[in-house]
Ligand SMILES: Cc1cc2nc3c(=O)[nH]c(=O)nc-3n(C[C@H](O)[C@H](O)[C@H](O)COP(=O)(O)OP(=O)(O)OC[C@H]3O[C@@H](n4cnc5c(N)ncnc54)[C@H](O)[C@@H]3O)c2cc1C
């Protein structure tokens with residue numbers, strides 16, 4: 001069984017982003033970029049499944065500008081067997097619906113048995129691609145996974161939900177989106193980084209797929225949220241209680 | 252404009268707070284029908300009908316909908332969507348699972364975590380953990396959106412909308428099935444709707460020590476939250492996580508104990524009305540958003556606070 005892992009190149013989670021003062025967007029020039037953290041977790045899980053003999057091949061897939069090759073090389077260094085970049089114009093905004101259509105096309109071509117994606121890209125915070133992909137493929141979905149067990153053509157998935165955990169079973173092929181506590185992704189070792197340079201990375205222009213990937217949303221403006229004004233430090237617990245009672249009136 | 256609002260159903264119960272907050276948002280767009288889907292949900296339907304400003308309550312009561320699995324729910328909602336300009340639900344884990352699938356079926360984009368509605372096609376939503384707010388205009392014929400409940404006050408009660416049962420073609424698919432729920436015991440206010448939240452972080456140090464956080468919460472009648480680090484370390488269950496990828500809360504009072512204040516955590520609580528932070532590191536970023544900051548050891552400060560309250 002082939003596992004397809006979509007990985008997105010995003011601003012590193014440690015970076016405090018800057019909004020351009022003219023409202024035209026978030027400053028991306030000279031900002032550290034990394035693989036979306038949830039996608040590292042998805043990839044780690046795919047690699048472990050292959051190591052356990054539950055998968056034959058792990059394919060990393062990214063949709064984005066040429067620079068996303070760097071993210072795919074990281075995926076190859078972690079242990080993906082090969083990679084595909086669906087290349088889009090620099091600066092183009094590829095929405096989850098369009099991403100899902102492109103992933104679906106590759107999933108069909110490759111006859112993937114499982115798509116393991118992140119629950120959320122930490123740049124746009126959509127939390128949507130996996131669910132849209134499952135709809136387009138008409139496959140079952142298991143989102144927000146914190147544990148995955150494959151057995152007999154099905155997956156048993158523990159999901160993080162609002163009240164705790166829910167366990168569901170899905171028949172394969174399926175889409176599973178992963179949550180933070182599924183595993184701890186490995187670091188790529190230096191020898192594996194060297195080896196990754198020789199692994200296959202196919203580049204295909206997005207236009208080749210003949211799909212409608214035009215954005216449906218127009219970004220009118222991007223602004224900074226209202227800043228919270230700094231408060232005060234209190235010297236003691238007694239002072240804190242007094243402030244809560246007398247100044248804030250919340251007690 | 253006609254809006255289909257998907258009620259958040261937990262088992263057979265209506266999640267009234269989340270649904271009422273999404274209703275407040277939906278009502279800005281036009282007449283609202285509420286869909287109550289599940290198995291054995293007549294009580295929930297009655298409760299939904301009692302919310303003010305509802306045109307009709309549609310009830311889909313069927314065994315295949317019993318666990319609100321994404322596949323039959325999306326099937327049902329996509330089937331109804333053609334009669335509406337908007338399909339909306341609260342941004343709960345349940346509807347974040349379902350509504351993007353509905354949008355995918357309808358070939359429209361999803362508007363996730365909407366915090367503001369400017370007009371029928373223009374919405375505000377946070378990106379980058381809330382460090383930027385984007386205003387987007389949708390060109391899709393049907394707008395599918397999830398509403399960040401912390402951004403809206405709940406619609407009041409006092410309505411008496413008519414209730415209509417709708418037929419559900421039971422497309423009981425073998426593709427997915429429910430196995431079990433392992434839910435945390437809810438013996439205190441629910442995190443997303445609580446007026447006061449006390450959260451503990453890695454600084455609390457252990458699961459046993461987390462009892463301190465609960466004692467403080469009990470004194471304040473508060474819900475208990477946690478940072479990702481505290482959840483990862485097993486001090487608190489996953490459903491307590493507050494943040495970019497956990498729950499978003501905006502209580503009247505948020506008390507952060509032993510939490511450094513990473514941007515991912517701030518994303519989930521910085522819209523609280525009043526923030527108190529207790530941390531032994533005076534440079535912790537949490538102090539930049541705290542109205543009252545106490546620099547000190549939580550193992551001294553929290554017991555003393557419990558005593559003085
Ligand atoms: C993709 C992604 C998503 C994430 N999503 C979330 C999310 O939703 N929510 C979230 O919270 N985080 C999230 N994080 C994690 C986030 O980046 C931080 O790692 C996390 O919030 C840190 O938790 P913490 O503040 O409890 O721990 P730390 O950063 O380790 O801080 C512990 C604090 O406790 C203080 N302390 C220690 N001992 C004491 C004492 N005795 N008395 C008083 N103070 C003490 C320390 O001074 C320190 O400030 C996410 C990260 C990633 C990469």
Ligand SMILES: Nc1ncnc2c1ncn2[C@@H]1O[C@H](COP(=O)(O)O)[C@@H](O)[C@H]1O
Pocket residue numbers: 005006007008009036038039061062063064094096099116117118119120121122124125126127128129130
């Ligand atoms: N441009 C992209 N390229 C590859 N995978 C993506 C892309 N965008 C989203 N994904 C995948 O979809 C998941 C959810 O993203 P989103 O729906 O945008 O929050 C991510 O964690 C990735 O696994």
